[in-house]
Structure formats: structure tokens, C-alpha cells
Amino acid sequence: MEHVRNILQQIGLEPERVEMVNLSSAMAGEFVAAATQMTERIKTMGKNPLRSDLLGDRHTESER
């Protein structure tokens, strides 16, 4: 996971976009908490800038 985060950072993406959580099937509460936390985090960071439908906007913005 460290390695993947490092690669993302080098590419220029937020390393926090990827996370690994170890859970057993008996840990429903923890699963919900992790999923909620990740959803919140991604919402704050915004969509993946590499998605081509969004890339146009991003560059137009930076060119403005």
C-alpha cells in the first residue's frame, strides 16, 4: 500500500485516494465506518482528475 501511495504521489495524485482496510465478516460496524470515512475523504478531494471527461475542465480552469 505504501508503494502504491508513493507511486500516486509521484504521478501527481493524492496518495490518500487509496486505502486498504482489513476486516473480517464479523466487523460490520468497522466496515461502515471505513466506507463512510473513505467516501467523505473522496468527496473532499473531488473526482479523479485523470478522468477524461473532467480533464478538459481542469485544464481550461488552469489556463484561465
Place this chain on the structure above:
Amino acid sequence: MIVADQKPLNELKSLTRGGENVLVVGCGTCVTVCFAGGAREAAITASSLRMAFKLDGNSRQVSDVTVQRQCEWEYLDQIAEQVKEADVVLSLGCGVGVQAIAEHFPETWVVPGLNTSFMGMPTEQGVWAERCAACGDCILGLTGGICPIARCSKSLLNGPCGGSEGGHCEVNPETPCAWQLIYDRLTGMGKLDVLMEIQPPKNWRAARDGGPRKIVREDLRLAKEEE
């Protein structure tokens, strides 16, 4: 094996600048087993570059291919077409692989994606350590199978030096003192007398000091007319 380490992505971006069509070439031998430049790393490097270029707002093409061994012409022949189409080849082979590509494809601009580090082995999962410096005149038979050229920080032939402390090397306390290892091993095997034998000076001409080296095996060469 030859052990190497990946260069940072920023350096790869800078090394490949100017090339619209980048070909990442992995190698299926040493650098595969040290997780630096095999098929998996070539694919990850290519997609990392694609993402990074895209974020930078340019649409350069990056593809990847891996050959069994980058240091032999036969394997390089298999990728001749792809190499020809590339503006720049980013080799994930060791320094030998990079040079083999440069020599085999004189028209191609090739750059290294790895820092070739040493000849060594994995000592535990995720850890590689240097073991041989290719001195050309192996003395492991005198040192209990522990190389003082590669593993003693000063390549001493008559160690340990005064800086050996508690089995650790003064140059880096994390490095075991090679001469302590040699002494302990020979003691354990009851062969300490090996160290008492007077040795002639080591032949350093067989090492890098004698310039680039070459081995010619006449028995293996193709006869002139067969060439």
C-alpha cells in the same frame, strides 16, 4: 543477481522529454526478481507515465514490452519493430541491458529507468545485500565463502581493521564487519589456519583496475566460415 532500484518518476519524465512515443522495455531476468524492472514494473511505469503526462496536459504515447533478457541480441531482435517506432526507449534493464539496446539499435535513443546498484541476493523478503564485486580473481576459497572485497567497506585483504567493533563495521554500524564474519566462520569450522597461509599479492589487473574486461572462449566461438 544484478540488483537495481527504480529511478523516481520525475527523473523518468525528464529523461524521456521530447519523445512523443515512449517505449518502456522491461527485462525478465535479474531485475524481475528484485522487483525493479520486470513485466509488472514495466507496465506500472508505463501507466504511471501516461497518468503523469495526462495530468501535465500532454498526450504522449507510452507503451511497454518485456523481453526475457535485455542483454542478449536474440531477445532484442523480438522487439525490433516496437523499438523502431519509439522516439525514446526507457529501459528497465540493468546498465548492461540499456547498453545492449543502444548497441543493437544504433538509431534509437535509449535512457535508463533504473539505477543499477550491485550484485547480490535477497537476505530476507524485501531486503537485498551486496555479495560480489566481480573482482576477477575470486578469493572466497581463502575467506570461508565470505567476500571481503564486496562486504568489507575498505575491501581489505588483511582485516579486520581497527574500526571493527562488536562485529559491526565502523563505516556503517548496520553493516556486519566482513572480517569478523570471516573469522567467526573459519573458527567455527576449525579452519582458522587458512588465514595463516602467506598469499601472493592479489591480481587486481583482473578487476576494473585493468580497464574494461572481456572473456573469450575460443571453443565456443563460431568458426569463421559459419559466422
